[in-house]
Amino acid sequence: MALTKADFAERLFEDLGLNKREAKDMVELFFEEIKSSLEKGEQVKISGFGKFELRDKSSRPGRNPKTGEQIPITARRVVTFRSGQKLKARVEAYAGAE
Amino acid sequence: MTKSELIEALARQQPHLALKDVELAVKCIIEQMSQSLSSNQRIEIRGFGSFSLHARNARMGRNPKTGESVALPKKYVPHFKPGKELRDRVDESRQRYDIID
Numbered sequence: 001m002a003l004t005k006a007d008f009a010e011r012l013f014e015d016l017g018l019n020k021r022e023a024k025d026m027v028e029l030f031f032e033e034i035k036s037s038l039e040k041g042e043q044v045k046i047s048g049f050g051k052f053e054l055r056d057k058s059s060r061p062g063r064n065p066k067t068g069e070q071i072p073i074t075a076r077r078v079v080t081f082r083s084g085q086k087l088k089a090r091v092e093a094y095a096g097a098e
Numbered sequence: 099m100t101k102s103e104l105i106e107a108l109a110r111q112q113p114h115l116a117l118k119d120v121e122l123a124v125k126c127i128i129e130q131m132s133q134s135l136s137s138n139q140r141i142e143i144r145g146f147g148s149f150s151l152h153a154r155n156a157r158m159g160r161n162p163k164t165g166e167s168v169a170l171p172k173k174y175v176p177h178f179k180p181g182k183e184l185r186d187r188v189d190e191s192r193q194r195y196d197i198i199d
């Protein structure tokens with residue numbers, strides 16, 4: 001089962017003693033704050049975890065994979081995530097545990 | 099935006115909570131995400147995106163200093179796929195805002 005917002009809220013309730021309402025709001029606001037920062041062009045760096053970066057892509061020719069038809073891919077801004085050293089190391093430790 | 103700026107922004111929006119509690123909450127959420135990924139459990143946040151692990155196959159690499167071949171084992175790397183709402187909001191505002199750190 002994937003981890004969801006409800007799991008984060010439950011942990012804030014159990015470990016930190018926030019009430020259910022506060023815990024739910026905190027989780028909502030946490031992700032909303034990161035989204036609105038990125039929306040304003042501001043990249044977000046969470047030390048120990050990773051960095052949400054923004055990239056402006058220019059338009060390029062693309063194809064409809066089903067029909068093979070050529071269609072242009074328009075210029076756009078995208079979000080990418082680069083994991084930090086600490087997270088990378090922890091995740092690699094999992095691979096070793098298999 | 100950095101982690102401490104995120105904490106400050108969240109504290110401003112929740113004036114009934116002590117700054118210390120907001121700080122603990124942010125650290126708790128981040129630690130839970132790291133723990134989840136370290137045990138290969140996916141994270142799914144509607145509207146924000148999902149995190150999962152992608153496997154990198156074992157391969158032969160080289161020590162760039164000595165040129166010596168080294169066997170690199172299969173490993174996992176974290177992967178983030180932005181959700182539709184995040185993708186749309188970021189793309190729709192790109193004309194209005196420059197990218198800043």
